[in-house]
Amino acid sequence: xxxxxxxxxxxxxxxxxxxxxxxxxxxxxxxxxxxxxxxxxxxxxxxxxxxxxxxxxxxxxxxxxxxxxxxxxxxxxxxxxxxxxxxxxxxxxxxxxxxxxxxxxxxxxxxxxxxxxxxxxxxxxxxxxxxxxxxxxxxxxxxxxxxxxxxxxxxxxxxxxxxxxxxxxxxxxxxxxxxxxxxxxxxxxxxxxxxxxxxxxxxxxxxxxxxxxxxxxxxxxxxxxxxxxxxxxxxxxxxxxxxxxxxxxxxxxxxxxxxxxxxxxxxxxxxxxxxxxxxxxxxxxxxxxxxxxxxxxxxxxxxxxxxxxxxxxxxxxxxxxxxxxxxxxxxxxxxxxxxxxxxxxxxxxxxxxxxxxxx
Amino acid sequence: xxxxxxxxxxxxxxxxxxxxxxxxxxxxxxxxxxxxxxxxxxxxxxxxxxxxxxxxxxxxxxxxxxxxxxxxxxxxxxxxxxxxxxxxxxxxxxxxxxxxxxxxxxxxxxxxxxxxxxxxxxxxxxxxxxxxxxxxxxxxxxxxxxxxxxxxxxxxxxxxxxxxxxxxxxxxxxxxxxxxxxxxxxxxxxxxxxxxxxxxxxxxxxxxxxxxxxxxxxxxxxxxxxxxxxxxxxxxxxxxxxxxxxxxxxxxxxxxxxxxxxxxxxxxxxxxxxxx
Numbered sequence: 001x002x003x004x005x006x007x008x009x010x011x012x013x014x015x016x017x018x019x020x021x022x023x024x025x026x027x028x029x030x031x032x033x034x035x036x037x038x039x040x041x042x043x044x045x046x047x048x049x050x051x052x053x054x055x056x057x058x059x060x061x062x063x064x065x066x067x068x069x070x071x072x073x074x075x076x077x078x079x080x081x082x083x084x085x086x087x088x089x090x091x092x093x094x095x096x097x098x099x100x101x102x103x104x105x106x107x108x109x110x111x112x113x114x115x116x117x118x119x120x121x122x123x124x125x126x127x128x129x130x131x132x133x134x135x136x137x138x139x140x141x142x143x144x145x146x147x148x149x150x151x152x153x154x155x156x157x158x159x160x161x162x163x164x165x166x167x168x169x170x171x172x173x174x175x176x177x178x179x180x181x182x183x184x185x186x187x188x189x190x191x192x193x194x195x196x197x198x199x200x201x202x203x204x205x206x207x208x209x210x211x212x213x214x215x216x217x218x219x220x221x222x223x224x225x226x227x228x229x230x231x232x233x234x235x236x237x238x239x240x241x242x243x244x245x246x247x248x249x250x251x252x253x254x255x256x257x258x259x260x261x262x263x264x265x266x267x268x269x270x271x272x273x274x275x276x277x278x279x280x281x282x283x284x285x286x287x288x289x290x291x292x293x294x295x296x297x298x299x300x301x302x303x304x305x306x307x308x309x310x311x312x313x314x315x316x317x318x319x320x321x322x323x324x325x326x327x328x329x330x331x332x333x334x335x336x337x338x339x340x341x342x343x344x345x346x347x348x349x350x351x352x353x354x355x356x357x358x359x
Numbered sequence: 360x361x362x363x364x365x366x367x368x369x370x371x372x373x374x375x376x377x378x379x380x381x382x383x384x385x386x387x388x389x390x391x392x393x394x395x396x397x398x399x400x401x402x403x404x405x406x407x408x409x410x411x412x413x414x415x416x417x418x419x420x421x422x423x424x425x426x427x428x429x430x431x432x433x434x435x436x437x438x439x440x441x442x443x444x445x446x447x448x449x450x451x452x453x454x455x456x457x458x459x460x461x462x463x464x465x466x467x468x469x470x471x472x473x474x475x476x477x478x479x480x481x482x483x484x485x486x487x488x489x490x491x492x493x494x495x496x497x498x499x500x501x502x503x504x505x506x507x508x509x510x511x512x513x514x515x516x517x518x519x520x521x522x523x524x525x526x527x528x529x530x531x532x533x534x535x536x537x538x539x540x541x542x543x544x545x546x547x548x549x550x551x552x553x554x555x556x557x558x559x560x561x562x563x564x565x566x567x568x569x570x571x572x573x574x575x576x577x578x579x580x581x582x583x584x585x586x587x588x589x590x591x592x593x594x595x596x597x598x599x600x601x602x603x604x605x606x607x608x609x610x611x612x613x614x615x616x617x618x619x620x621x622x623x624x625x626x627x628x629x630x631x632x633x634x635x
Contacts, residue, residue: 067365070411073452077366109618110364110603222632249607252600256412277608280598281438304613
C-alpha cells in the first residue's frame with residue numbers, strides 16, 4: 001500500500017534532517033559548474049533541479065575504496081559498519097542502475113560484501129524527470145522518466161512542492177516515521193499537476209526506436225569493419241566509463257606511505273578503454289587497439305551482460321553522450337549495429353582457432 | 360574463502376627452490392600461517408598470491424590436493440609482483456586468496472585414459488593433475504604425459520619427472536627443441552612429438568597447457584588423431600585483479616576466465632567470439 005504526501009519546497013529540510021539522522025545522505029550538489037554526487041547535511045546544499053553529471057553509483061561503489069590496510073605483512077579489512085547510505089534525487093535511470101549493479105556484485109559464485117551491505121540497507125529517493133534532456137534515452141532501454149524501479153520513494157516536482165510517493169515497503173516505513181505528526185496530503189490539484197508532469201516528460205522523449213535487435217546483430221559483427229569506423233570517433237579517454245552508472249570495472253592497487261611499510265589496498269574505478277586494462281606483465285595484450293576496446297565496451301553492455309544477467313548494462317542516462325569530449329553517441333552506434341547486422345549473414349564459426357595459453 | 364573475498368589468508372614459505380637453469384623460475388611450497396585453515400581444491404584451480412605493498416597476481420596451483428602438507432606454486436619473474444615473490448625467503452609470510460576458478464574435470468576422467476600435453480613453464484597445473492591422477496591411480500586408465508621445453512634446464516620438476524619415468528604406470532615423453540649434450544630423449548617441438556606418440560582418442564581425454572604457439576599447433580594434431588573438441592581441455596590466462604568475477608577485465612566474450620574458467624574445453628572456446 002503506497003502512500004503519497006506533499007512536501008512544500010521550503011520544508012525539504014525536514015525530510016533531509018530525517019534522512020541524515022539515520023543515514024549517510026548523498027545528493028546532487030553544484031561544484032565548480034558541475035553537478036556531482038556528494039554527502040549532504042542540509043537541504044540548501046541540494047541542486048535537485050539540475051542533471052547530475054556523476055552517477056549515484058558512487059554512493060555505494062566509491063571511486064576509491066579501501067579493501068584492506070596493512071603494516072608490514074599484517075593486513076586488516078576495514079572493520080565496523082558505516083551508517084546506512086541514502087540517496088536523494090536519484091534520477092530513475094540511476095536508481096535502476098543500482099539493480100543492475102546488484103546483479104554484478106550480489107550474484108554469482110562470490111558476492112561483494114562492500115557493495116552489497118551498503119546497498120541492502122540503503123534508502124533511495126528518486127526524483128522523476130520532468131524535463132528529460134535531448135541526450136536522454138531511458139525510454140529506449142526499457143524504462144522511463146518516472147520509472148520507480150530501484151527507488152524506495154519517488155519525488156515529483158510540481159512547482160512549489162514535491163509529491164512524494166513510496167514505492168517499496170522500506171520507503172513506506174520511512175515516510176510514516178519521518179512524517180508522524182504533520183503529514184500533508186497532496187490535493188487533487190497537486191496530483192493532477194504531477195500526472196501532467198509525467199505525461200509531458202514522456203511526450204518530450206524521442207519516439208522509442210527499437211533496440212531489441214542489437215544483441216542478434218552484435219553476434220554477427222565480431223569481425224565487421226564497423227568497429228574500425230566507430231573507433232575513429234573515440235579518443236579512448238574512458239570518461240564514459242567513469243560517468244556511466246552501470247560500469248563496474250575496477251583496478252586494485254597498493255598504496256604505501258613513502259618510507260614506511262604502512263599502506264592500504266584500494267580498488268579504483270577503471271575503464272576498459274585503457275590499453276593497460278588488459279595488458280599483461282609479459283607485454284602481451286589481448287585488446288591492443290582502440291577498435292578492440294570500443295568493441296569490448298559495446299559488446300559488454302549490449303551482449304555479454306545480457307548473456308550473464310538477462311538485460312543490457314545501459315539505462316539510457318545519456319551521460320556518455322552529453323559529456324563526451326568528442327560527441328560520441330552510443331545511440332548512433334546501436335543504430336549502425338542494427339543496420340549492419342541486417343546486411344550481414346550469420347557466419348559459421350570455425351573450430352580451428354588460435355588458442356592462447358595456459359598455465 | 361572467507362566472507363570477504365578480497366582479504367588474503369596469511370601463508371608462509373616452507374620451502375623455495377630455483378626451478379630453471381636461467382633462474383627466472385622459482386617454486387614455492389606454502390603452508391598456512393594458521394594451521395586450522397580449511398582449503399579444499401582440485402587440479403586446475405588457481406590462487407592470487409599477494410605481497411602487501413606490491414600487489415597480487417594469479418598463479419595456477421601446482422600441488423595436488425592429495426598432497427596435504429603444502430600448496431605449491433611456480434613463479435616466473437616478469438613483473439612487479441613476481442619480482443617481489445622472487446625475493447621471498449623460507450619462513451617469510453605472504454597472502455593468498457583462493458582457491459579460485461574451476462578445475463579439470465577429474466570426475467569425467469574416471470575410468471578413462473588421460474593425455475597431458477605441456478610446454479615450458481605452463482606445466483604447473485598439469486603437474487597438479489598428474490600428481491592427482493597418480494595418487495588415485497586405480498581410478499584412471501592409461502596416463503600419458505608429453506612435456507617439452509626449449510632445453511633440459513627449462514623443464515620444471517625434473518626430479519619428479521624422473522620418478523614418473525621409473526614408475527611404469529605412466530608413459531612419460533619428454534622433449535627439447537634442439538639436441539643438447541647428455542640428452543638421450545626426444546628432440547622436437549611438442550606438436551610434432553604428440554603426432555609421433557599418437558595417443559589413442561578412444562575413451563580418452565586430452566589436457567593441453569603451454570605457450571600460445573604450442574597450443575595453436577597441438578590442437579590440430581589432437582583433432583586429427585580423433586580427439587573430439589569437447590574432450591580436449593586447456594587452461595587460459597588473462598590479466599586479473601579481483602579473481603571473483605567483479606572487476607571485469609579477464610573476460611573472453613561473456614565468460615570470465617576467473618570464474619567460468621580458467622579451464623575450458625576446446626569446444627567451449629570455439630563458441631566464444633573473441634580470438635583467444
